[in-house]
Amino acid sequence: MKEILDASKEKMSKSVAVYQNEMTSLRAGRANPRLLDRIMVDYYGTPTPLPQIGNINVPEARMIVIKPWEKKMISAIEKAIQKSDLGLNPTNDGEVVRLVFPDLNEERRKELTKMARKSAEGAKVAVRSIRRDAVEQIKKLKKDSLITEDEQRKAEDDAQKITDKAIKDIDGICAAKEKEIMEV
Structure with missing residues (x-):
């Protein structure tokens, strides 16, 4: 019986961790390098995660700078970012790719909050x-x-009790993300 409860607790913890990870990749107006983890770049014919192709820095609160290991990858990185669902427009100076995060308008903030709640419900x-x-x-x-x-x-x-704790954790993560999104 203890094994059943322990296994359930572990599975619930994983569900909470997956949700937490999902929330870190939800854009909240601030530059977060984790947003780029899902972007796949065509690296000599092989789809490769963007973080494996270059160095990613956050010099300012609303900017990410990507310095590829190979300069010829700049255009492939730009194309991959433009194709993604992030809604960002990359710029490059021949050395690095810059992503500037615009301020979120009220409508987009509400949409992101709705997405966070829907994901929490899932x-x-x-x-x-x-x-x-x-x-x-x-x-x-x-x-x-x-x-x-x-x-x-x-x-x-x-x-x-284990379920209630997991749901409380999910609600806490959701509330923190909503607060972050609605911060102007």
């Missing part, structure tokens, strides 16, 4: 699904007479 659904699976396993143990009714009730309560 993470909560995943956590509840994990709890449901754990409770089903616990009920099966009771049905097979491997545990008593009191043990079943306690295990189900423990599963609920």
Whole structure:
């Protein structure tokens, strides 16, 4: 029974971590190099993650500078960024690629907040699904007479407590991201 709860706790922690990672890649007006992690650049015919092609720095709050290891990759990096869903317009000076993050307007801020909430709801659904699976396993143990009714009730309560904590963590991450997005 402890194994069931431990496995559920671990799965829920992973769901929270995935959501947290998702929120770091949600653009909030500030330059965050993690936004570039998903961008794939055509590196001699092979799609390669942008961070593996050059050095990425954040010299100012709203600017990212990418210095490729090879200067001839500048145009490929620009194309990959333009094709991405970031909505940024890269500029280059022959040495580096610069990404300037414009201020977010009110409409875009609300849209990003909505995306954060929708993603939070998806993470909560995943956590509840994990709890449901754990409770089903616990009920099966009771049905097979491997545990008593009191043990079943306690295990189900423990599963609920683990779930409540994971959902509270998700809500906290979402609230922090919303605050960051709405900051002018």
